Amino acid sequence: MELKEIYEPIQKDLAVVEERLKATSVKDAPWLNELLAHALKGGGKRLRPALLLLSARFYDYDLERLMPMAKAVEMMHLATLVHDDTIDNSFTRWGRPTVNKIWGMEKAVLLGDFLFAKSGELTASTENLRVIKLLPQTLMIITNGELAQSASSFQLGQSREQYIFRISSKTAALFVMATESGAVLSKAPEKSIQILHDYGYYLGHAFQIIDDILDFTGTEEEMGKPVASDLWQGTVTLPTLMLMEKYPNDNPVKKLFQGGDKQANIKLAIDMVRNSTIIPECFGVAADYCKKACSGLKDLPKNQAGEVMINLADFIVSRRN
Amino acid sequence: MELKEIYEPIQKDLAVVEERLKATSVKDAPWLNELLAHALKGGGKRLRPALLLLSARFYDYDLERLMPMAKAVEMMHLATLVHDDTIDNSFTRWGRPTVNKIWGMEKAVLLGDFLFAKSGELTASTENLRVIKLLPQTLMIITNGELAQSASSFQLGQSREQYIFRISSKTAALFVMATESGAVLSKAPEKSIQILHDYGYYLGHAFQIIDDILDFTGTEEEMGKPVASDLWQGTVTLPTLMLMEKYPNDNPVKKLFQGGDKQANIKLAIDMVRNSTIIPECFGVAADYCKKACSGLKDLPKNQAGEVMINLADFIVSRRN
Numbered sequence: 159m160e161l162k163e164i165y166e167p168i169q170k171d172l173a174v175v176e177e178r179l180k181a182t183s184v185k186d187a188p189w190l191n192e193l194l195a196h197a198l199k200g201g202g203k204r205l206r207p208a209l210l211l212l213s214a215r216f217y218d219y220d221l222e223r224l225m226p227m228a229k230a231v232e233m234m235h236l237a238t239l240v241h242d243d244t245i246d247n248s249f250t251r252w253g254r255p256t257v258n259k260i261w262g263m264e265k266a267v268l269l270g271d272f273l274f275a276k277s278g279e280l281t282a283s284t285e286n287l288r289v290i291k292l293l294p295q296t297l298m299i300i301t302n303g304e305l306a307q308s309a310s311s312f313q314l315g316q317s318r319e320q321y322i323f324r325i326s327s328k329t330a331a332l333f334v335m336a337t338e339s340g341a342v343l344s345k346a347p348e349k350s351i352q353i354l355h356d357y358g359y360y361l362g363h364a365f366q367i368i369d370d371i372l373d374f375t376g377t378e379e380e381m382g383k384p385v386a387s388d389l390w391q392g393t394v395t396l397p398t399l400m401l402m403e404k405y406p407n408d409n410p411v412k413k414l415f416q417g418g419d420k421q422a423n424i425k426l427a428i429d430m431v432r433n434s435t436i437i438p439e440c441f442g443v444a445a446d447y448c449k450k451a452c453s454g455l456k457d458l459p460k461n462q463a464g465e466v467m468i469n470l471a472d473f474i475v476s477r478r479n
Numbered sequence: 480m481e482l483k484e485i486y487e488p489i490q491k492d493l494a495v496v497e498e499r500l501k502a503t504s505v506k507d508a509p510w511l512n513e514l515l516a517h518a519l520k521g522g523g524k525r526l527r528p529a530l531l532l533l534s535a536r537f538y539d540y541d542l543e544r545l546m547p548m549a550k551a552v553e554m555m556h557l558a559t560l561v562h563d564d565t566i567d568n569s570f571t572r573w574g575r576p577t578v579n580k581i582w583g584m585e586k587a588v589l590l591g592d593f594l595f596a597k598s599g600e601l602t603a604s605t606e607n608l609r610v611i612k613l614l615p616q617t618l619m620i621i622t623n624g625e626l627a628q629s630a631s632s633f634q635l636g637q638s639r640e641q642y643i644f645r646i647s648s649k650t651a652a653l654f655v656m657a658t659e660s661g662a663v664l665s666k667a668p669e670k671s672i673q674i675l676h677d678y679g680y681y682l683g684h685a686f687q688i689i690d691d692i693l694d695f696t697g698t699e700e701e702m703g704k705p706v707a708s709d710l711w712q713g714t715v716t717l718p719t720l721m722l723m724e725k726y727p728n729d730n731p732v733k734k735l736f737q738g739g740d741k742q743a744n745i746k747l748a749i750d751m752v753r754n755s756t757i758i759p760e761c762f763g764v765a766a767d768y769c770k771k772a773c774s775g776l777k778d779l780p781k782n783q784a785g786e787v788m789i790n791l792a793d794f795i796v797s798r799r800n
Binding site for chain 2: 244276278295
């Protein structure tokens with residue numbers, strides 16, 4: 159199934175979110191609006207607003223009440239991407255030049271800060287304290303995870319637990335912010351909030367694992383970045399972990415992290431990951447997370463949104479970009 | 480009067496804020512705590528928490544109720560400094576190496592993001608919606624001001640209005656966040672909130688004008704950065720504006736911005752600013768803002784804090800570092 163087809167039941171509302179997102183601007187601030195326009199019109203799957211709208215569909219669904227948070231989760235996501243691209247010195251995203259590429263590091267850092275603030279303002283406008291508290295908590299989790307990743311780069315001896323902690327922080331937390339705030343703002347009962355929280359949490363893990371697989375299986379052309387870009391940056395992901403588990407004594411990642419030839423060892427690691435059972439095993443782990451994500455949905459009120467969420471989980475685990 | 484002497488009536492409470500600030504840490508995150516410790520133990524005048532405590536002294540003063548915001552205003556300030564130092568590639572602050580100098584740009588950007596989030600969490604914990612809304616609004620104003628400054632660097636034809644807009648955004652907004660939230664959290668009546676808001680607003684202008692004066696009159700040793708560092712970065716401040724007003728047809732700033740020799744023109748600009756009436760005139764402008772800041776205080780309940788706030792304004796306009 160295509161994403162467009164999956165989104166169909168929420169497509170109209172999602173289009174309103176998209177339109178409002180793109181209309182974001184600040185009075186008398188052309189220097190800022192130019193950057194905002196670039197960041198907000200970038201594309202992407204708008205997965206987080208979609209998750210929020212879907213999670214709100216089971217109880218008291220009111221698009222206008224949800225709107226600020228639907229925009230806020232996407233802006234927060236975009237803010238983290240703008241800062242990530244700046245930090246990683248990445249020049250392309252979604253086939254377009256990044257903010258740091260066009261306007262430089264200075265403006266990219268400030269634009270990210272502005273987007274964090276704007277998402278905070280939107281969240282505050284809900285006047286819902288639970289949702290309000292979720293935003294800074296999520297951002298703390300994300301940045302802590304990013305710092306953990308940075309601290310562990312080129313480090314041997316990493317565990318799966320450390321990897322799961324990192325993807326839980328850097329990806330699942332924001333999925334949770336989307337699903338939990340959708341649930342809370344639609345006045346879902348506590349048990350349903352927990353189910354939707356868990357959906358976001360485990361789906362976020364699956365999503366990131368697939369991202370980490372694609373980093374090995376995709377082509378430079380498809381991804382707009384080098385194959386195994388994580389390894390180039392010294393970041394250990396699930397395929398790399400499995401490679402090291404399979405060949406604990408001698409493997410190209412170990413050699414790479416011990417200062418061996420970068421190009422040759424990364425090329426070898428890519429070949430070994432691709433030509434082994436590692437990729438299907440990783441897909442298996444992601445599929446397990448998806449299953450876990452969806453396991454509670456049956457206890458929610460029967461609803462088309464529940465089916466969409468299952469389709470979305472299937473899409474995420476089978477996507478190829 | 481020394482700052483220590485001025486702070487005396489709030490010294491005990493300010494020391495508690497300081498202690499709690501320094502105790503900030505995250506469980507099982509040594510990679511983050513190392514950065515936090517460096518950023519939070521850096522020194523600085525703790526002016527913003529002081530303003531918050533003082534502004535709360537006129538009505539229902541409760542240190543524990545104020546504590547989260549007292550920490551939040553300082554953390555937000557520190558977050559902006561961490562990002563500023565990163566953007567400006569500054570290596571020293573308060574006589575110590577900056578976060579970006581020690582740990583690099585990547586960690587500095589993320590630490591700033593974490594501090595923004597932490598200040599958001601602290602603010603949310605007050606459960607006071609007015610104060611909660613103030614934080615993202617302030618951060619939006621600050622980043623917009625920083626972007627305006629960046630967009631105007633090395634640009635001729637700037638007006639005083641543009642300068643005032645920038646200092647209002649980048650400095651006065653955070654002073655206002657401190658004084659207004661102190662007033663709100665101490666349950667001050669609306670009229671008093673406005674008086675304390677205005678105190679922060681105008682004092683912030685005065686503070687930044689003095690900063691901009693010191694950038695010309697200080698020595699490299701005192702400041703830990705080159706004299707006229709603003710000009711080196713192409714930033715127009717009040718002394719520079721006055722210089723261009725005095726010599727509209729021919730002046731070293733014009734030459735500098737038109738691509739002339741950097742070192743020679745900046746040296747000449749410093750000499751011309753120092754050896755003219757510009758510095759006393761700038762002090763005059765700052766003093767006017769201080770007067771404006773204090774003009775409403777007489778309408779607040781009679782209180783030692785009012786005197787402290789007047790002393791603080793005097794200190795700010797006469798400080799030499």
